[in-house]
Amino acid sequence: MSAVAGEPMASARPDARGAGRLLFAATVLILVVWVLLPIWLLLVNALSSPAEVTSFPKRIWPSFDMGSLSFFYNFGGVGRALWNSVLVAGLTMILSIGVGAPAGYALSRFDFPGKETFRFLVLMTRAFPLPLLALPLAVMFIRTGLDDTVLGLALVHTTLALPFAVLITFSLFSGIPVELEEAAWTLGCTRAQAFGKVVLPLALPGIAASAVFAFTISWNEVFAAAVLTIENRTLTAFLLQNISTSPLHLRFAGGAALVVPALIFIFAVRKYLFAMWGIANR
Amino acid sequence: MAEIQIKQVAKRFGSFTALHSIDLTIADREFMVLLGASGCGKTTLLRIIAGLETAGEGEVWIGGRRVDRLPPRQRGIAMVFQNYAVFPHLTVFENIAFGLRMKKMPQAEVERRVKRTAELMHIEQLLQRYSGQLSGGQRQRVAVARALAMEPDVILMDEPLSNLDALLRLEMRAELKGVLAESKTTAVYVTHDQVEAMSLADRIAVMHQGRIVQAAAPVEVYRNPAARFVGSFIGNPPMNFIPARRDGDGRWTVAGLTLSGPKIDRGEIEFAIRPEDVEPGETGLPATVRVVEPLGAHTLVTCDVNGGLFRAVLDSSAEVRVGDDLKLAPKTDRIRWFDPETTQAL
Amino acid sequence: MRQKALPYLLLAPATLFLCVFFLYPFLLVAWESITRNGVVTLDNFRTMGGHWKFPLTFWNTLALAGVVVPVQLALALAMASIVSNMNRGRSAVLYIFAIPLGISDLAAGLIWLAIFEQSGFLNSWLSMLGVTERPIMFLGYQSTLSLFAAVAIAEIWRATAIMMVILVAGMGLIPKEYGEAAEVFGAGPWKRFTRVTLPLLRPSLQTALILRVILAFEVFAVVAALAGNNFPVLMGETYHWQFALRDRGVAAAFAMVILGISIAFTVMLLYLLRVPREARI
Numbered sequence: 001m002s003a004v005a006g007e008p009m010a011s012a013r014p015d016a017r018g019a020g021r022l023l024f025a026a027t028v029l030i031l032v033v034w035v036l037l038p039i040w041l042l043l044v045n046a047l048s049s050p051a052e053v054t055s056f057p058k059r060i061w062p063s064f065d066m067g068s069l070s071f072f073y074n075f076g077g078v079g080r081a082l083w084n085s086v087l088v089a090g091l092t093m094i095l096s097i098g099v100g101a102p103a104g105y106a107l108s109r110f111d112f113p114g115k116e117t118f119r120f121l122v123l124m125t126r127a128f129p130l131p132l133l134a135l136p137l138a139v140m141f142i143r144t145g146l147d148d149t150v151l152g153l154a155l156v157h158t159t160l161a162l163p164f165a166v167l168i169t170f171s172l173f174s175g176i177p178v179e180l181e182e183a184a185w186t187l188g189c190t191r192a193q194a195f196g197k198v199v200l201p202l203a204l205p206g207i208a209a210s211a212v213f214a215f216t217i218s219w220n221e222v223f224a225a226a227v228l229t230i231e232n233r234t235l236t237a238f239l240l241q242n243i244s245t246s247p248l249h250l251r252f253a254g255g256a257a258l259v260v261p262a263l264i265f266i267f268a269v270r271k272y273l274f275a276m277w278g279i280a281n282r
Numbered sequence: 283m284a285e286i287q288i289k290q291v292a293k294r295f296g297s298f299t300a301l302h303s304i305d306l307t308i309a310d311r312e313f314m315v316l317l318g319a320s321g322c323g324k325t326t327l328l329r330i331i332a333g334l335e336t337a338g339e340g341e342v343w344i345g346g347r348r349v350d351r352l353p354p355r356q357r358g359i360a361m362v363f364q365n366y367a368v369f370p371h372l373t374v375f376e377n378i379a380f381g382l383r384m385k386k387m388p389q390a391e392v393e394r395r396v397k398r399t400a401e402l403m404h405i406e407q408l409l410q411r412y413s414g415q416l417s418g419g420q421r422q423r424v425a426v427a428r429a430l431a432m433e434p435d436v437i438l439m440d441e442p443l444s445n446l447d448a449l450l451r452l453e454m455r456a457e458l459k460g461v462l463a464e465s466k467t468t469a470v471y472v473t474h475d476q477v478e479a480m481s482l483a484d485r486i487a488v489m490h491q492g493r494i495v496q497a498a499a500p501v502e503v504y505r506n507p508a509a510r511f512v513g514s515f516i517g518n519p520p521m522n523f524i525p526a527r528r529d530g531d532g533r534w535t536v537a538g539l540t541l542s543g544p545k546i547d548r549g550e551i552e553f554a555i556r557p558e559d560v561e562p563g564e565t566g567l568p569a570t571v572r573v574v575e576p577l578g579a580h581t582l583v584t585c586d587v588n589g590g591l592f593r594a595v596l597d598s599s600a601e602v603r604v605g606d607d608l609k610l611a612p613k614t615d616r617i618r619w620f621d622p623e624t625t626q627a628l
Numbered sequence: 629m630r631q632k633a634l635p636y637l638l639l640a641p642a643t644l645f646l647c648v649f650f651l652y653p654f655l656l657v658a659w660e661s662i663t664r665n666g667v668v669t670l671d672n673f674r675t676m677g678g679h680w681k682f683p684l685t686f687w688n689t690l691a692l693a694g695v696v697v698p699v700q701l702a703l704a705l706a707m708a709s710i711v712s713n714m715n716r717g718r719s720a721v722l723y724i725f726a727i728p729l730g731i732s733d734l735a736a737g738l739i740w741l742a743i744f745e746q747s748g749f750l751n752s753w754l755s756m757l758g759v760t761e762r763p764i765m766f767l768g769y770q771s772t773l774s775l776f777a778a779v780a781i782a783e784i785w786r787a788t789a790i791m792m793v794i795l796v797a798g799m800g801l802i803p804k805e806y807g808e809a810a811e812v813f814g815a816g817p818w819k820r821f822t823r824v825t826l827p828l829l830r831p832s833l834q835t836a837l838i839l840r841v842i843l844a845f846e847v848f849a850v851v852a853a854l855a856g857n858n859f860p861v862l863m864g865e866t867y868h869w870q871f872a873l874r875d876r877g878v879a880a881a882f883a884m885v886i887l888g889i890s891i892a893f894t895v896m897l898l899y900l901l902r903v904p905r906e907a908r909i
Contacts, residue, residue: 028710032724056763058752064292073773099641106638118639125650126839129846129863129890132883135870136656138650142662159649166642167677179659182334183367185354188384191634201371220732222849227870236734240849244856245751248745255738259731266730270723277754 040258045249046256053249072253081238082257085219086148088234090217091154093211096161097169101207104169105195109178125163131223133159138227148230156224161214168213172206174201209272216265220258284345284358284435284468287332291340291561293326300326302492303340308485313462313469317479318489319515324472325440327489331470332438333357345435355384360429362439366421367412374400374424375409381432399427402461419450426458430465437462439471443478455481476516477538480504488512510552510625513618519557519582519593524567526553526619534619537567537588541612543619544628551628552620557582558595559616562602566611569594571604586612658889660880672881676869685860686885692776692861693844696783700840701833703784704791709821711792712799722796728789737853740782741767744854769858779859782850787843791836798832799825834901841897843888862886 044060045053049067052058072078107115134156138147146152176199184194225237233241239254246254286308293301301323308314316324329335329483331342333354342350347542349357360381369377376383378396387395400406403423424599429437442458443451462469474480480500487497488511496508507513513521526534532545536553544551558580561565569585569592576598583602585592585606587610594610596602619628664671676682711722728736743749744766748902751763802825810820826833848863862882870879 007658024710024713027706028714031707031710032721034785035724035727038739038743039731042735042742045742054747056747056752056755058747058749060749062710063819099645102638103642106635110635112632112635114639118643121643121646121651121686125646126842128650129651129842129883129886130867131846131863132657132846132886133650133653135866135876135879135883136653136660138870139658139876140653156647157631159645162642162645171635177365177367178370179363179365179367179886183361183363183369183428184355184380185334185804186359186361187381187428188333188355190353190355193384198369198371216730220730222737223846223867226867235731239734240852243852251738252742255735255742258735259739262730262735263727263730267723270719270726 022082032076039263042252042255042259048249050247050249053252064258068249069256072250072257075250077233077235077238078235081233081235084232085234085236087150088154088157088225089215089218091150092157092161093215095154095158096165096214097207097211099158100162100165101169103166104171105173105199107170108173122163122166125159130160131221131227134224134227137224140258141228148228148232150232153216153225153228153234156228157218157221158214159223160224161217164217165214167208168210169203169207171211172203174200206272209269212265212269216262219265220262285343286314286470287341287343288327288331288427288466289341289343291327291337291342292628293323293330293331293335293338300492301330301337301421304494306494306497308468308470311466311468313471313482313484315479315483315486316470316472316489317474317476317515318487319474319609322489322492323492324474324489328438328440328470328472331436332359332361358435360432360434360437362422362425362429362437362479364441364444364499366418366425366427366442366445367422368414368416368421370407373410373412374405374416376411378409380428391620392591395431395433399431402430402464403427403457411587419446419454422446422454426461430461433465434467436468436470437465439469441473442471444473444475451478458482472516488515490515507618508627508628510554510620513554513620517556519595521554521556521618522551522587522589522592523620524590524592525622526551539565539567541617542612543617546628547549550622552622553617554620555612557593559613560594560610561613562594562596562608563611564609566609567592569608569610571602571606571608574602574604583608629762634812657880657883660876661884664877672877673884675875676878676881681865685862685865688776688860689845689847689862690889692780692783692847694842696780696787697837697840697844699780699784700788700791701837703788704795704836707788707792708795708799709825711796725792726789728786729793731786732849733786733847734849734853736782736786736870737850740778740785740850741853744778762847767854767858772859775855775859779851779854782854783844783847786839786850787840789841794832794836794839795829798829798836801832802828830901831905834897834903837901838894841893845886845890845893 041060044058044062046068047062047064047066049065050071051067052063052065053068074136103118107119131233136150136154141147141149143150146155180198180202181191181194184198185191189197222236222240226236226240229237235254236260237248239251239258243251286306288304288306291301291304292299304327316327318324326335330337330350331344333349333352338352340350341348344357344359354361368474369380372380375396378399379392382395384559396409396487397406400409403426405420405423405427408416408420408424413424416424422445425442443454446454455478471482483500485497485499486503488495488503490511496503496512498506498508503512504516507516507521510523514523524536525542526536526541528549529535529540533541534541534543534551534553542551543553567587569587571583571585573584575582575584579596580594580598581600583594583596585594585608592610602608620626621628656804661672661750662670707725711718711725714721731739741748746763746765746767750766751760754760755763764774765771766778768775806824806828807820810824815823847861848867851859851861851864862885866879866882866886869875869882
């Protein structure tokens with residue numbers, strides 16, 4: 001806009017724009033606080049002594065007393081539960097990528113009869129409340145000896161994570177031009193060599209991110225874990241099954257144990273986060 | 283010996299026939315250009331030679347070996363892709379060395395070849411850079427260097443210059459011609475740009491709707507187009523076509539002008555002449571000038587001849603104005619005739 | 629290079645997995661729900677439906693979804709719009725908005741427990757501000773309305789990010805030129821949003837809503853953490869019948885009900901928000 005002498009609009013604009021920007025910034029701030037504050041409050045509780053957790057009124061700053069956390073850690077079965085969560089999530093991560101990535105690659109590179117059927121199958125799994133599958137699987141697992149095992153729960157969680165793994169790797173591989181593989185073929189590579197030397201290095205960050213994502217899904221899952229594990233409980237199952245009987249500070253410390261690793265995971269994959277979720281859900 | 287023989291190669295995609303029984307022989311060290319508009323099948327044919335597509339029917343022979351059942355890496359070819367396909371996660375050096383490393387060449391030889399081809403393509407100072415740090419033109423040079431380093435029997439190029447801007451394209455065209463002539467490799471080059479084809483090729487194969495319409499040296503294709511399509515596709519501004527009516531045995535009336543032509547038993551055929559092959563004079567095709575474009579080196583005049591559009595390229599000194607009535611005399615040895623039904627030359 | 633079998637080989641593990649661990653159990657649940665002691669019968673559904681808690685459970689679940697999802701949609705749209713209009717600090721804000729995605733619903737329930745429970749932060753602040761004299765029991769058995777509100781707020785906090793992320797991706801696909809053209813033709817920001825952005829966002833809206841609605845019917849751990857047995861929802865009852873009451877048939881019946889409403893709403897949303905292919909970006 002060229003400056004025209006005596007233009008009346010020009011003087012009104014900066015004020016309106018300034019107020020608009022202030023409002024915008026205020027809204028952003030409110031929303032940021034809305035998201036972060038509750039997490040902070042949980043951490044306050046976790047970092048307070050058991051007595052402080054039930055005291056009233058609460059202070060907004062933690063006393064950094066490790067009482068609750070040590071109580072939590074030493075509570076019978078917590079250590080094992082944490083370890084089980086790690087095992088199940090790790091297994092889920094490996095299985096979902098190991099099974100899902102080849103499927104994602106096949107969908108992105110090939111056209112073949114049955115392609116749409118498979119995509120429909122994958123999509124259908126979203127329409128179904130997957131945790132409910134734990135019910136009949138509980139019976140199936142009892143019969144096959146997988147009941148109450150880390151592997152059994154990991155298999156259920158993999159079913160939960162598999163659609164994401166397939167769709168995410170599909171969009172990942174689709175973003176790598178097939179010309180790169182073709183060039184590798186003309187330069188002496190077999191199909192497998194081209195995949196290993198050209199596609200994999202380029203897809204690795206995305207695959208790693210979706211692996212972490214699968215880990216997080218498993219780490220956070222509650223229903224199936226509660227249904228399928230008794231002796232070998234994961235952290236979520238443990239907390240759920242003790243939810244009404246355990247003291248408050250135990251619950252909050254447990255909550256913190258659930259939240260903090262997840263925060264780290266999400267931070268680690270933040271670059272891929274919304275691209276993955278956004279694309280995977282189309 | 284790297285002669286390429288394509289025998290009755292055909293390719294269908296579902297119900298669409300991309301190639302109808304192609305026969306073509308490319309001599310050892312010949313530079314063959316596959317020229318045509320989008321969808322004519324030229325890229326499909328190239329990819330079949332490369333082994334990136336399999337032909338539905340037919341055979342492909344390279345250097346006396348039948349290769350159509352072999353994967354690309356066993357055909358002795360190297361390829362330059364339209365979007366360069368330079369590996370983003372490797373340095374320029376490693377890109378060029380890629381094929382050599384796959385052959386398990388010793389490091390000293392690898393370095394020698396990479397250096398040599400990099401110097402050939404004027405990118406020796408970029409060897410440690412990554413593709414993301416390069417311009418389009420530089421990436422294209424890397425792609426060519428990578429193919430040349432393989433010292434292949436055959437080099438295949440899929441519109442390598444089409445993504446470059448006009449000036450760069452001009453420079454690269456000249457460079458490519460020099461580099462490839464020196465390397466003494468058989469080359470197959472796909473393009474839709476007829477100027478590129480004319481400038482680079484030993485022979486041009488003009489393709490249209492899955493068929494090779496004419497395969498001949500550039501001058502031959504230009505002067506003696508075998509079909510109407512070739513005449514209209516090659517040459518800028520394009521060839522002019524005017525209907526001709528029979529006026530006796532071997533005599534034809536074109537826009538009122540009587541000329542001698544092919545002696546055949548037909549009512550109507552097509553007269554064709556290139557814009558630069560007419561001269562304004564006392565007699566000739568009656569033309570009314572509509573648009574005059576003085577282009578510096580010559581003047582492009584768009585006229586009305588017999589109710590149709592006619593383009594003439596005149597000397598820049600010609601004084602022509604809009605509305606003038608001219609008589610454009612065609613050079614008799616440059617007149618071409620086409621059968622309106624079969625579109626073949628007569 | 630085309631081996632016909634290769635794609636099928638690559639797809640086989642995933643297909644096998646989904647058949648064994650999804651299709652088969654799905655059929656099993658359906659079967660479980662209509663059999664009892666080996667006899668095909670609708671008794672499970674009758675038991676479920678006839679139970680005094682059922683209407684409450686059913687309507688709780690629907691009401692919760694009915695309140696939470698629209699609010700979340702508006703909030704997700706607002707957040708997505710804000711992020712799309714930011715330059716500096718955009719990725720930081722996006723990360724913060726997306727944090728709830730990584731938080732287990734159980735943890736989310738516990739987070740809001742810290743706020744809503746009797747000695748929690750909300751009561752602390754209310755009393756510090758002098759608004760109340762004694763702490764209010766938000767989560768008590770008696771106070772269904774505040775219980776509902778607490779669960780709703782926790783759910784809104786937790787699950788808005790799911791929709792926001794889909795909408796951000798969808799907004800990213802809308803070329804800026806459309807908004808610019810609208811601006812040139814006189815449309816202000818609100819008009820641009822309603823007349824240009826929203827219609828072009830329909831496919832994403834459809835995906836986001838379907839996903840969120842299905843997840844809303846599955847609400848479980850948040851309710852368990854905040855309300856325990858004081859606010860029955862369908863998923864919670866499923867768990868209760870399976871685990872505590874050890875009646876797999878009725879639990880399966882509940883599962884089928886959840887599946888039924890999920891499918892019903894999915895079909896409805898697919899129809900209401902459909903976009904013909906020609907009208908897509």
